[in-house]
Amino acid sequence: MAVSPERIAEIKKAVEGLSKEEQQEKLEDILTDEEKQELFGEQKCPFCLIGSGEIESKKVYEDDDCLAVLDINPANNGHVILFTKKHYPLMTMVEDSEAAHLFVVANKLCTVIYESMQAKGTNIFIANGAAAGQNSQHALINIIPREEKDGVVFGWKPKKQSEEDMEETAKKIFRLAKSISSKKKNPEIIKQIVRKEITKEKLRIP
Numbered sequence: 105m106a107v108s109p110e111r112i113a114e115i116k117k118a119v120e121g122l123s124k125e126e127q128q129e130k131l132e133d134i135l136t137d138e139e140k141q142e143l144f145g146e147q148k149c150p151f152c153l154i155g156s157g158e159i160e161s162k163k164v165y166e167d168d169d170c171l172a173v174l175d176i177n178p179a180n181n182g183h184v185i186l187f188t189k190k191h192y193p194l195m196t197m198v199e200d201s202e203a204a205h206l207f208v209v210a211n212k213l214c215t216v217i218y219e220s221m222q223a224k225g226t227n228i229f230i231a232n233g234a235a236a237g238q239n240s241q242h243a244l245i246n247i248i249p250r251e252e253k254d255g256v257v258f259g260w261k262p263k264k265q266s267e268e269d270m271e272e273t274a275k276k277i278f279r280l281a282k283s284i285s286s287k288k289k290n291p292e293i294i295k296q297i298v299r300k301e302i303t304k305e306k307l308r309i310p
């Protein structure tokens with residue numbers, strides 16, 4: 105169903121004078137899912153398109169639930185990206201059974217990469233959210249074959265932390281981790297992270 109010109113005028117009015125971020129927040133609130141679909145445009149996920157074969161890829165593994173292809177901008181030769189065929193914006197949102205399967209496949213792909221690429225090491229890397237360096241809108245696992253001194257860097261400067269701060273942090277995490285098996289899949293904080301990812305995309309309000 106098309107969004108009527110009257111409704112578009114109404115939406116435009118609602119976001120008038122707001123900053124870009126405020127506009128996007130407002131739109132998230134006032135638009136129905138149907139309207140979002142139409143106004144945000146049909147932003148097809150490239151990884152879903154790879155999954156359906158609409159985008160060509162160099163496939164290295166496939167089963168019913170997941171697919172692994174060569175990264176087109178590899179960190180090293182043999183850099184593989186592994187992802188679920190079902191669209192999940194964040195790895196934390198992947199169903200437990202699929203996440204378990206995905207890690208088993210990732211682990212076995214590492215073995216395959218050691219053998220086939222004569223790699224000396226591998227990294228399994230997941231960027232969970234834009235703040236963590238996730239550039240794709242589809243959750244994925246990077247599997248990177250490594251050599252000594254290959255110039256691939258995963259680095260951070262260790263920070264100093266007091267005993268008290270560590271104690272407090274450990275308690276904070278422990279408290280919630282206790283009930284990990286009954287943990288809800290998508291608490292509000294995760295929805296917020298995903299919302300940010302979505303609203304970063306261009307609006308297509310005419």
Ligand SMILES: [Zn+2]
Binds near residue numbers: 150151190192242
């Ligand atoms: Zn997708």
